Amino acid sequence: MKHQKFLTCKQSTGGGFFVDIAKRITLLVMAGLMLWGGIIAIVPSQPVTAANYYEEQIAKLQNEINGYNERAKALAQQADSLLNAVALLQNQQNALQAEIDLNKAKIDSLSSEIAANETKLLEQGLVLGDTLVDMHLDKQTTPLEILASSRNLSDYVDKQAQQATVKEQISLSIHKINELKKILQEEKTTVEGLLKDQEYRYSQLASMKQEQQNLLDATQGQEATYKKLVEKNSKEIERLRAEQVRINQTSTGGGTIVAGDPNRGGYPTYLYNARKDSLIDPWGMYNRECVSYAAWKVHQAYGNMPYWGGIGNANQWDDNAVRIGIPYGTTPKPKSVAVWNAGRWGHVAWVESVNADGTFNISEFNRNGDGEYYERRGVSANSADVYIYFGEWRR
Numbered sequence: 001m002k003h004q005k006f007l008t009c010k011q012s013t014g015g016g017f018f019v020d021i022a023k024r025i026t027l028l029v030m031a032g033l034m035l036w037g038g039i040i041a042i043v044p045s046q047p048v049t050a051a052n053y054y055e056e057q058i059a060k061l062q063n064e065i066n067g068y069n070e071r072a073k074a075l076a077q078q079a080d081s082l083l084n085a086v087a088l089l090q091n092q093q094n095a096l097q098a099e100i101d102l103n104k105a106k107i108d109s110l111s112s113e114i115a116a117n118e119t120k121l122l123e124q125g126l127v128l129g130d131t132l133v134d135m136h137l138d139k140q141t142t143p144l145e146i147l148a149s150s151r152n153l154s155d156y157v158d159k160q161a162q163q164a165t166v167k168e169q170i171s172l173s174i175h176k177i178n179e180l181k182k183i184l185q186e187e188k189t190t191v192e193g194l195l196k197d198q199e200y201r202y203s204q205l206a207s208m209k210q211e212q213q214n215l216l217d218a219t220q221g222q223e224a225t226y227k228k229l230v231e232k233n234s235k236e237i238e239r240l241r242a243e244q245v246r247i248n249q250t251s252t253g254g255g256t257i258v259a260g261d262p263n264r265g266g267y268p269t270y271l272y273n274a275r276k277d278s279l280i281d282p283w284g285m286y287n288r289e290c291v292s293y294a295a296w297k298v299h300q301a302y303g304n305m306p307y308w309g310g311i312g313n314a315n316q317w318d319d320n321a322v323r324i325g326i327p328y329g330t331t332p333k334p335k336s337v338a339v340w341n342a343g344r345w346g347h348v349a350w351v352e353s354v355n356a357d358g359t360f361n362i363s364e365f366n367r368n369g370d371g372e373y374y375e376r377r378g379v380s381a382n383s384a385d386v387y388i389y390f391g392e393w394r395r
Contacts, residue, residue: 058240061233068233072226075219082216089209096202103195110188114181121177127170245368251342252349252367253376253383255359260375265350265363266300267293267373276371284309288371290348290364291317294337297350297363298390301335305390314339315346318386327389331381332360335391338384349376351387 264272271279271287278287283305285292291314298305308320318339321328332338332351338360340347349364352375359378367374 054240054243058237061237061240065230065233065237068226068230072223072230075223075226079216079219079223082212082219085212086209086216089205089212093202093205093209096198096205100195100198100202103191103198107188107191107195110184110191114184114188117177117181117184121174121181124170124173124177241369251383252340252347253338253379253381255362255376255379258375258377260363260373264365264373265293265297267296267365271296272373276366280309283307283312285312288365290314290366293363293365293373294348294350297335298337302390302393304393304395313345314348315341315343317346317348317388321386321388325393327392328386329389330386332384332387333389333391337388337390338362338379339386339388340383341385349379354381 268281271281271292274287276286276288281287281292281295283292283295283299284307285295291312294317295305295308295312306320306324308316311320317337318328318341320326332354334351334353336351338349338351347364347367349362352361352363354360355378357378358381360381361375361377362379363373363375365371365373367376
């Protein structure tokens, strides 16, 4: 996986063991020549410490962001599960509450029926009492007196039967009312027991729901904390990258940026129109990187750009030149490639021309890590680590 680093002028894969061997051999050979008054050895400088610091810090912050995002994602999933659990418990509570309300209404209805029957019972009791009083008064009267007061014998018999019937009917009514009252009371007791059980279950559901809600609140709180950490790290990465750009601009010789060629030095349109680092060019370089542009310029000028796929990062170009015998030096020349080894990937640029004061003018890609074309004037000659002279190479 590719990472955006300081001076992100890279190609598809890393360097190799033979590059280090080539450097060591070159140093030994050049040192020997110096003892005999020969040429001065060209030793590519070490990566800038500050650049490495920024790379490491950004990588560390990005790793933390990845971790925070993973935890936030897991917490979000947990929150969804807890939210579903709370909703389920709420639905159960609502259903149970409906049953409780129904049973409370039933108890109220039964209580009303029981009260109505008690009223009836009282009324029937009063009627029975009056009847018994009447019957008692009748008993105070002798049968002869009753008979004497009756129109005939049949009337006498009817009076006696009527009193007995009324007494029997009232007694039966009182019995029925008492039986109904007993049934209603038993039903009320049963419903009250059910209501008590339902209210207990409701309190249990409420407790479970509150527990789940507390977990949900805590989970969402942690998720929010991780999101804040991601935001904090992202801002810090932005600050570091801005500082990287500043160092990039100062460590690659400075100079003045100018409008430059609207055709971007002739860089192939299909490579430019594609998203940065989404294509690999004919020389094994990622598109819209400084190395891809420099490879194109070498091909355009000389037609002898080697395929450096796998070992084409900017800070590997000087090693590659040593390995296959491409001439290089410390003096900028028109149509040469300037190499800066600073940072993890380094940077390369095409030398357009050299000025009378020793500075030089360049065209380049991805100076600010944005995959865009730039031109600079008055770049310091001693800022680059080495210049590769592809035009002097004879294979």
